[in-house]
Amino acid sequence: MAFQSHNLLLSFIIISFVACSLQEDPLDDMYVGNSPSNVDDGGTSKSLIIKQRPTNNILRLNRFVMLDATSSSSSATKLNVNDYGAKGDGKTDDTQAFKKAWKEACSSGGAVILAVPQNNYLLKPITFSGPCKSQITMQIGGSIEASEDRSEYSEDTQHWVMFESVEKLTVEGGGTINGNGNTWWKNSCKKNPKLVCIDPNQAVTFYKCKNLIVENLTIKNGQQINVNIEESMDVKVSGVTVKAPGDSPNTDGIHITNTKNIKILKTLIATGDDCISIESGTQNLQVSDLTCGPGHGISIGSLGDTGSKESVSGITVNGAKLSGTTKTWQMLCMQGGSGSASNIKFQNIEMDNVANPIIIDQNYCDQKNPCKQKDSGIEIKNVLYENIKGTSASEVGVSLNCSESVPCEGIVLQNVKLQREGDGEASKASCQSVKLSYQGHVSPRCP
Ligand SMILES: *[C@@H]1O[C@H](CO)[C@@H](O)[C@H](O)[C@H]1NC(C)=O
Numbered sequence: 001m002a003f004q005s006h007n008l009l010l011s012f013i014i015i016s017f018v019a020c021s022l023q024e025d026p027l028d029d030m031y032v033g034n035s036p037s038n039v040d041d042g043g044t045s046k047s048l049i050i051k052q053r054p055t056n057n058i059l060r061l062n063r064f065v066m067l068d069a070t071s072s073s074s075s076a077t078k079l080n081v082n083d084y085g086a087k088g089d090g091k092t093d094d095t096q097a098f099k100k101a102w103k104e105a106c107s108s109g110g111a112v113i114l115a116v117p118q119n120n121y122l123l124k125p126i127t128f129s130g131p132c133k134s135q136i137t138m139q140i141g142g143s144i145e146a147s148e149d150r151s152e153y154s155e156d157t158q159h160w161v162m163f164e165s166v167e168k169l170t171v172e173g174g175g176t177i178n179g180n181g182n183t184w185w186k187n188s189c190k191k192n193p194k195l196v197c198i199d200p201n202q203a204v205t206f207y208k209c210k211n212l213i214v215e216n217l218t219i220k221n222g223q224q225i226n227v228n229i230e231e232s233m234d235v236k237v238s239g240v241t242v243k244a245p246g247d248s249p250n251t252d253g254i255h256i257t258n259t260k261n262i263k264i265l266k267t268l269i270a271t272g273d274d275c276i277s278i279e280s281g282t283q284n285l286q287v288s289d290l291t292c293g294p295g296h297g298i299s300i301g302s303l304g305d306t307g308s309k310e311s312v313s314g315i316t317v318n319g320a321k322l323s324g325t326t327k328t329w330q331m332l333c334m335q336g337g338s339g340s341a342s343n344i345k346f347q348n349i350e351m352d353n354v355a356n357p358i359i360i361d362q363n364y365c366d367q368k369n370p371c372k373q374k375d376s377g378i379e380i381k382n383v384l385y386e387n388i389k390g391t392s393a394s395e396v397g398v399s400l401n402c403s404e405s406v407p408c409e410g411i412v413l414q415n416v417k418l419q420r421e422g423d424g425e426a427s428k429a430s431c432q433s434v435k436l437s438y439q440g441h442v443s444p445r446c447p
Pocket residue numbers: 141172173174175216239
């Protein structure tokens with residue numbers, strides 16, 4: 001996890017919860033007719049859709065219709081960063097040109113396509129802010145590149161490209177956003193313990209965005225976190241590739257905090273840290289058709305690190321392949337705080353040589369940063385792991401280590417088969433303070 005310092009503890013590589021099939025999912029509406037839904041909504045959602053999509057859903061649909069129409073017709077205003085002075089030669093600083101182009105795109109009204117053609121554009125830290133009068137589609141065909149000079153981040157070491165308070169934004173185009181993170185990785189406290197740890201830089205941040213679509217893009221070599229989605233709502237990430245070397249520190253693929261209603265579909269993530277890290281305030285997240293590895297898998301937590309009530313709920317990962325995590329799963333420690341992680345489903349996951357394929361750890365404390373409190377008030381309940389198959393790089397394939405004070409409840413293992421990589425023997429399970437049930441064939445089981 002990127003926020004290592006002393007946080008919570010709930011890390012799951014792959015989990016599944018039970019969820020919220022009865023709950024309203026505004027995204028279903030949002031993407032009606034437009035997204036092949038691999039996510040099983042339990043068959044209940046159709047009737048709910050009809051009942052539950054009142055006005056704002058209709059608006060969302062309108063918006064899609066409009067975007068579809070505009071991207072192929074001439075009714076959208078078309079802007080091109082080159083017309084605002086961008087050189088795209090990979091050497092010239094194009095930051096000012098992008099700012100000017102964004103200002104125009106944001107203020108012109110109606111549907112706007114902001115084109116970033118097939119060149120290499122060098123950008124310093126930049127914020128594309130809203131609110132905007134227009135519905136902007138940023139079409140990145142070429143490459144947006146970060147400078148490797150860390151001194152350029154003196155004002156704000158945490159952000160490179162940020163979209164802030166923008167509604168109805170689409171970022172697409174088949175191009176690449178490249179954080180060129182090499183100098184950051186070399187100067188990481190993870191690589192060199194003598195260096196001071198800083199809060200992670202986020203290559204691409206979506207902050208307070210609403211009705212956001214990120215699709216058909218490659219984001220790579222993030223300074224640290226590759227994509228950060230924070231305090232946003234109604235988000236779809238689809239057809240995105242996120243890549244960084246397996247040994248690059250803190251390079252989470254997609255990091256989600258305080259965001260509601262998000263779908264991550266058809267995504268390939270191979271980085272040095274979590275593929276997807278889910279932090280407090282995340283509600284109603286559906287992940288499907290995910291390929292993850294190398295990397296540390298999917299994590300939920302840190303919760304409780306601010307000592308306040310924090311929760312994560314309604315997480316479904318249905319359809320994922322995880323392979324070759326090179327390191328043991330990172331577990332974080334939990335501190336005071338209260339809240340819960342609930343209604344989580346991990347379904348149809350293939351594991352190939354994954355260390356700690358299924359893990360819940362409420363007890364772990366990082367030795368270097370001892371937890372202030374041993375017991376957390378964080379509840380973990382209603383987690384389903386269904387149809388999880390493959391090989392574990394660690395002897396223990398299933399580790400459910402909950403706290404005595406707040407046992408984990410409603411944990412279900414259904415059709416789980418995890419063998420040890422290499423010898424094909426059954427892996428082991430280690431369980432503590434967990435209310436667990438089994439369905440179908442489950443191996444390993446708790447002793
Ligand atoms: C991605 O964008 C490129 C450029 O617009 C386009 O040619 C390609 O078809 C798109 N791919 C997908 C899967 O949408």
